[in-house]
Amino acid sequence: MKTALSPIILIVLLFCTHFNILSQVSPSQPGLIQEGIEAREKLAESSILKDYPSRNVGPVIQGARIVDIAVNQRNIQEFYVAYASGGLFVTKNNGVSFNPIFDNEGALTIGDIALAPSDENVLYVGTGENNSSRSSYAGSGIYKSSDKGETWEQIGLGGSQHIGRIVVHPNNPDIVWVASMGGLYSDNEERGVFKSVDGGKSWKKVLYVDNKTGAIDLIIHPENPDLLWASMWERKRYAWDFIGNGEGSGIYISKDGGENWELSMNGIPDNEFTGRIGLDVSLSNPNVVYALLDYQKETKKEKKRKDEEELISVDFVGMSAKTFLDLSDEKIDAFLKDNGFPEKFNAITVKKEIKEGKYKPSALAEYSGDANEALFETSVAGSIVYRSDDQGNTWTKTHDYDLEAVYYTYGYYFGEIRVSTQNPEDIYVLGVPLVVSRDAGKTFLRTDTIGNVHADHHAMWINPNDADHIILGNDGGLYISYDGGATWDHKNNMAVGQFYTVNVDMATPYNIYGGLQDNGTMVGSSKTVPNRHRQWESLFGGDGMYVSVDPKNTDRVYVGFQFGNYFRLNRADGSRKYITPKHDIGETPLRFNWRTPVVMSSHNADILYLGSHKLHRSLNKGDSWEAISPDLTNGIKEGNVPFGTITEITESPLKFGMVYVGTDDGNVWRIMEGQSWTKINKKLPQGLWVSSIHASNHDPGTVYLSLTGYRNDNFQNYIYKSTDYGDTWKSISGDLPQESVNVIYQDPEVSNLLYLGTDHGTYVSFNDGINWQHLGSIPNVANYDMIVHPRELELVIGTHGRSVYVVDAKPLQKIATEFESKNLIAFELDDLRFSESWGKKRTPYVSTYFPEFNMSFFIKELKKEGQVSISIQDESGKTIKNIQNNAKRGYQHINWNGLLSEDEFIGKGNYELVIEYNDETVKQPFKVK
Secondary structure (H helix, E strand, C coil), X not given: CCCCCCHHHHHHHHHHHHCCCCCCXXXXXXXXXXXXXXXXXXXXXXXXXXXCCCEECCCCCCCCCEEEEEECCCCCCCEEEEECCCEEEEECCCCCCCEECCCCCCCCCEEEEXXXXXXXXXXXXXXXXXXXXXXXXXXXXXXXXXXXXXXXXECCCCCCCCEEEEEECCCCCXXXXXXXXXXXXXXXXXXXXXXXXXXXXXCEEEECCECCEEEEEXXXXXXXXXXXXXXXXXXXXXXXXXXXXCCCCEEEEECCCCCCCEECCCCCCCCCCEEEEEEEEXXXXXXXXXXXXXXXXXXXXXXXXXXXXCCCXXXXXXXXXXXXXXXXXXXXXXXXXXXXXXXXXXXXXXXXXXXXXXXXXXXXXXXXXXXCHHHEEEEEEEEEEEEECCCCCCCEECCCCCCHHHHCCCHHHCCEEEXXXXXXXXXXXXXXXXXXXXXXXXXXXXXXCCCCCCCCEEEEEEECCEEEEEEEEECCEEEEECCCCCCCEECCCCXXXXXXXXXXXXXXXCEEEEEECCCEEEXXXXXXXXXXXXXXXXXXXXXCCCCEEECCEEEEEEEEECCCEEEEEECCCCEEEECCCCCCCCCCCCCCCCCCCEEEXXXXXXXXXXXXXXXXXXXXXXCCCEECCCCCCCCCCXXXXXXXXXXXXXXXXXXXXXXXXXXXXXXXXEECCCCCCEECCCCCCCCCEEEEEEECCCCCXXXXXXXXXXXXXXXXCEEEEECCCCCCCEECCCCCCCCCEEEEEECCCCCCCEEEEECCEEEEECCCCCCCEECCCCCCCCEEXXXXXXXXXXXXXXXXXXXXXXXXXXXXXXXXXXXXXXXXXXXXXXXXXXXXXXXXXXXXXXXXXCCCEEEEEEECCCCCCCEEEEEEEXXXXXXXXXXXXXXXXXXXXXXXXXXXXXXXXXXXXXXXXXXXXXXXXXXXEEEEC
């Protein structure tokens, strides 16, 4: 029954919506994804920065997370590689070089791809990664190309969000089945198996369990296309918890081309602990089907000691103070060291504090977590392989021991199994390591140890005609083997790095530093040309996070990995020191975000800020810390992911000690030196993740803020500005498309020039957020972090999928400065160095040498149709060259080869570039030296 709202309630709701003070933000409807895409495409087409240049500086050497590989069976040197957040690439020379072919579609995140077996021109792409990780972005449905990726069409399932698998009929490219996983952070009904018989013009949902259970895998009988197998997976992610199993999970069989399905779990556990299931069918014996099950039932056993004299955490549960004081100092010191207690604690200090009643002995058991859990070692079965010899009707477990090291507890991130194309006894299980069995799953050995193979495997193709020829994709990129996995060749030539953060130093030329997903912390020259010179190098391992460099000593670098583990490196002597603050005995353990922020003060490089659920400050390069805040979050939330943590820290470059802090549960705080903490988010949307805070270096009271609803499957944009230190806020989202925002950054030279990074691109505003311009030379890839180099005035952009881009900010600064007053703007020109070799061809096989003279200018609005008049004048004011160019709106550039006539080049001297349009004239001097 629907009830009409009273006028008063309506007025209140409208008021709250207008001023963004609703207490909770509801997840967006699936249609908002498509609305955002359409708005982005419209904005990109009209953008005055559509042709503004950028350069990718890599890195390429580390690779990134690959989710699928599709090979042209008619020409195996041509294959496609799909990345979790970096788009789709094709090679036509067996991996020597690759080209991106999906850069400007609705979403660059991919779950699966499929080539039509009967038509090599037809390619389907399912957007939305299928690994359910922290940065598994939602997609925008299914795309189809009928010309090998030259052009694309979105063909439906826009609310599917994440695609597990696509299968194309072997004889008809218009018949296609799709395994849709649905929302990662929300429940929705566009999940299950869908079928199209008209190439995606229409879809029919043929297998559905419920709005929490999606389809993760789908395979087809190699000889009978009416026989298919699908695996369903119940899973739900929250910011604080991941539930990767449930009763909805299971294997289904269809014997009529996917029209009807039956559950087939005979021999496989079918209960609330059943998680992700991977499937594959033997090509050489299609009666044989394998299933890789992630089974999450916990088993517990009491912890064992190394020896009878060793103290372990459980010993202190319920221990009296008297008993503790009778323990030997040697045993206590050994326990404290082995369990990572702060160095200030030793047997003498702990006994003194227990004797004084500061805490009980049980506090030692509770130091690292739940004292009761300290009694046990907990494990799960994890990965289990099952085999069917009757086309999936019955299943048998293949091994009698646990495959413990394959998955650990995060089987949601894996789930692929592959059968050799020529021997049904040979199977590969893709997990943290890559393991192979040559006896139908009875025993397993690693097969990723030779060739510097990265861990975490997600995709594999085995040549149907040569089972020793394998292509492998993992978190480190692409690998090819020609000996059945014994050795591997790393094809690391694509700039697909997944950056979490970027920073710069003050060297000449300056270097760029950044933390990458599963590829540690890396550093490289800002002048790097990928695959040509100045390659990047690794500084540290793990999932790289924040990195800072001492501006006066580039050998001193602060780096870290996930959940707050940070180190101070001395690159001169190779030493490192662990600097993460620790809680005291008896205190609540510190909670660290996956991407724990660490910020170096711009006022003093010896001062660092680090966030747990409190803000910590070090005055001595991390040697010691003090907590300068209470818990700034809404408190701990029970789950298997740390939550209630600080996500953002910024110190005002204009006021030492004025710090802003944001949390994952939506709190924003401010503190000024000598004052107490002030909460400043009361009139902002509640319950969102604070994704960035930027304190202005133009005005001490100005601060910018972005929030993201990504972890609620909420794809709206939330961007705000305050001019009174955060006491009040106003939205500056302007005409920005609805997409989650990761970072906002104000230009250090021009106050009204803003840079913005979202899950789908990079934007620039010349009027302080009233309007936004899409930066068209950068793909629609997630922009995670940005910084403008203070000396070179270059914008460095860290993307989560396409490595690092560098953009010259000086022309943007000029546009922003003159945006309101001028319509025609010309930019500073580089001088040319004259060469006698201009126009000459030294050998028959070398191209004629011409200079490259780049002339760039900007037209804000087209006043009339026609041409822009461009001329070169000498010192006397005489015009020596005329160039005509069609007028268009926005930034544009012309490359001139220096020719004044057919055989005469410009000579040495002083010149002026003169640009005329609509009664406006601008000039720029330059020299030929």
